[in-house]
Amino acid sequence: xxxxxxxxxxxxxxxxxxxxxxxxxxxxxxxxxxxxxxxxxxxxxxxxxxxxxxxxxxxxxxxxxxxxxxxxxxxxxxxxxxxxxxxxxxxxxxxxxxxxxxxxxxxxxxxxxxxxxxxxxxxxxxxxxxxxxxxxxxxxxxxxxxxxxxxxxxxxxxxxxxxxxxxxxxxxxxxxxxxxxxxxxxxxxxxxxxxxxxxxxxxxxxxxxxxxxxxxxxxxxxxxxxxxxxxxxxxxxxxxxxxxxxxxxxxxxxxxxxxxxxxxxxxxxxxxxxxxxxxxxxxxxxxxxxxxxxxxxxxxxxxxxxxxxxxxxxxxxxxxxxxxxxxxxxxxxxxxxxxxxxxxxxxxxxxxxxxxxxxxxxxxxxxxxxxxxxxxxxxxxxxxxxxxxxxxxxxxxxxxxxxxxxxxxxxxxxxxxxxxxxxxxxxxxxxxxxxxxxxxxxxxxxxxxxxxxxxxxxxxxxxxxxxxxxxx
Amino acid sequence: xxxxxxxxxxxxxxxxxxxxxxxxxxxxxxxxxxxxxxxxxxxxxxxxxxxxxxxxxxxxxxxxxxxxxxxxxxxxxxxxxxxxxxxxxxxxxxxxxxxxxxxxxxxxx
Numbered sequence: 001x002x003x004x005x006x007x008x009x010x011x012x013x014x015x016x017x018x019x020x021x022x023x024x025x026x027x028x029x030x031x032x033x034x035x036x037x038x039x040x041x042x043x044x045x046x047x048x049x050x051x052x053x054x055x056x057x058x059x060x061x062x063x064x065x066x067x068x069x070x071x072x073x074x075x076x077x078x079x080x081x082x083x084x085x086x087x088x089x090x091x092x093x094x095x096x097x098x099x100x101x102x103x104x105x106x107x108x109x110x111x112x113x114x115x116x117x118x119x120x121x122x123x124x125x126x127x128x129x130x131x132x133x134x135x136x137x138x139x140x141x142x143x144x145x146x147x148x149x150x151x152x153x154x155x156x157x158x159x160x161x162x163x164x165x166x167x168x169x170x171x172x173x174x175x176x177x178x179x180x181x182x183x184x185x186x187x188x189x190x191x192x193x194x195x196x197x198x199x200x201x202x203x204x205x206x207x208x209x210x211x212x213x214x215x216x217x218x219x220x221x222x223x224x225x226x227x228x229x230x231x232x233x234x235x236x237x238x239x240x241x242x243x244x245x246x247x248x249x250x251x252x253x254x255x256x257x258x259x260x261x262x263x264x265x266x267x268x269x270x271x272x273x274x275x276x277x278x279x280x281x282x283x284x285x286x287x288x289x290x291x292x293x294x295x296x297x298x299x300x301x302x303x304x305x306x307x308x309x310x311x312x313x314x315x316x317x318x319x320x321x322x323x324x325x326x327x328x329x330x331x332x333x334x335x336x337x338x339x340x341x342x343x344x345x346x347x348x349x350x351x352x353x354x355x356x357x358x359x360x361x362x363x364x365x366x367x368x369x370x371x372x373x374x375x376x377x378x379x380x381x382x383x384x385x386x387x388x389x390x391x392x393x394x395x396x397x398x399x400x401x402x403x404x405x406x407x408x409x410x411x412x413x414x415x416x417x418x419x420x421x422x423x424x425x426x427x428x429x430x431x432x433x434x435x436x437x438x439x440x441x442x443x444x445x446x447x448x449x450x451x452x453x454x455x456x457x458x459x460x461x462x463x464x465x466x467x468x469x470x471x472x
Numbered sequence: 473x474x475x476x477x478x479x480x481x482x483x484x485x486x487x488x489x490x491x492x493x494x495x496x497x498x499x500x501x502x503x504x505x506x507x508x509x510x511x512x513x514x515x516x517x518x519x520x521x522x523x524x525x526x527x528x529x530x531x532x533x534x535x536x537x538x539x540x541x542x543x544x545x546x547x548x549x550x551x552x553x554x555x556x557x558x559x560x561x562x563x564x565x566x567x568x569x570x571x572x573x574x575x576x577x578x579x580x581x
Contacts, residue, residue, distance in 0.1 A: 004476070026499055033492055037485070044481050051476070057488045064495045068502070075505040121510040334491075 002320060008058040009326035015062025016337045026067045033060035066337040077112050077126035077150075078173055084150055090116040091146040091176070094191035096127060098200050098294065099136040101231060106136035109172065110146065111192075129153075129167060129175040138184070140200050141192035145185040150174040169338040199291035203227055206292075209434045210427075213445035218452040221250070225420065226427040228252035228293030237456065240463040242402070245391065245409030249420045249455075252293040253348065254302030259424045260289055261306055263432075279314045283307055297332055297339060298348040304328035321356050325349065343401040347394050354393020359385055380414070387413040404471055412462045416455060423451045522578040523553045535573035540565045554580050 040053035072078055097109035110130045115122045128150050130136075138144060153164055153175055167173070178184060190197065206227055210219050221237075223229040230250060241247040264285050268278040283306075290303040305324040312319035329349060332339055339345045362385045367378065387410045399405060406412075426448040434441030476484070520529060522544075530541035540563070547563050548554050557575055560566045566574070 004480075030492070030496060030499075037488060037492065040488075041485055044478075044485070047475055050481060054484055054488075061488065061491050061495070064492070068495055068499050071499065071502045073502040073505045075507050079507060123508045123510065125505075 005326035253298035257302035
């Protein structure tokens, strides 16, 4: 059996989708799943029956996971709405997401530990979104007191999409508006994961290196492409990239992870590190890079797939891309099954699946082995086919969520993707050199700055073409 | 059709057993969790029991000087406890104003 995880992942997703619409009681379905499990254990020798029972177990697990994720714990702050509306409410907790800022305003997610209102203190749990009218000085993990009354976020419509649904998928239902700095008091000390804090500190340090050597706009674009930090990207740049279908370049994904693995593999090979040790070191670097870039869905997907491939090389087994894709889906949906309904998750997996599935078939159809084709023409055709496969696989999702159709995507991606690869490679090399030899950082910063300028100009030109994109 | 080896079947069953038990435990924890409250009394209500107060507590109360603290402790030990705060008038140095201040910080059961 070559791809068992694919079947199990499909049924797991079916379980999640059915739970979204059926909403049967957890206990009822749990006991049904236990009976299926017992049947599978008893019929372990019957291969066919066992396989179907395994699929049923996978479906049940997906179902139960989603139902469980919708349950709000009794200690959640949502059960405290009356004390929260009293004046002088004080919230105690820590910053559980890296603070973001744009246009002089900031926001972060705040994990609650206690709420004090009047003379009572309530030990509770839950996350709230804190929005500030100024740039937050808090760091990830910092313990804070926040004064104010959090308000319920309205218009939850699970089938409507949008920012509020995105927040609900992260279990965020309340928001606190902080208008003055006096509302924020530092309690001292840090909570949260020390490892994540260390990785975010490393990211801040690398951002400062980029800002030191590169001018304004190239620094902002390079930070987005290499470190996943999309703060301060001008809206007009984002708008142009959405119209040309190249906005995925600004998101750290498998593309960047692959380049990172390539660079580190090359460096460790040059240092004559033995093969097995090299696999360990690259895996460690992959995990650190995933945390430095903010652990978004595309990065987690690429990291899990990368780790599976590295493990395959380590154990001298043949890796399978479909199985590794399914394992990545299990990993993400196991932690938060509601991510299945997130456009980012869908786009990330759909694009990879469509490239892996469609591209070889289109390539075999257009360039069969017997046909002799010029090398440059072959490269051009293959580039077109990869872009077309990704575009075709994600078209429905983009139309449903963003209502935009880009006709210039294939052309734009043929020009932009190799350029983005060069920018990412030169950006990584610049960062590595500036870490080890800061004096040489200026020299290595010129190439990424030039390439980013070329990249932005190509995008701007393509967006101006007639019929480049339509809003539907 | 799928064919699994015996070890693979056991591995899958083990993983699903872990998943189901983890989901059940998580559900139980969520269902049973409650908000626990802690009362923060206003400072002026936080009075000490004079029959249990130590010498240091009396000295640090800011209403009883060090010398008078010693006399109050000796009076308490001699009489086997203080029944009413008014009994402290028998202690040398405790007048009506001192007694009012002591009444704000201490009580007797």
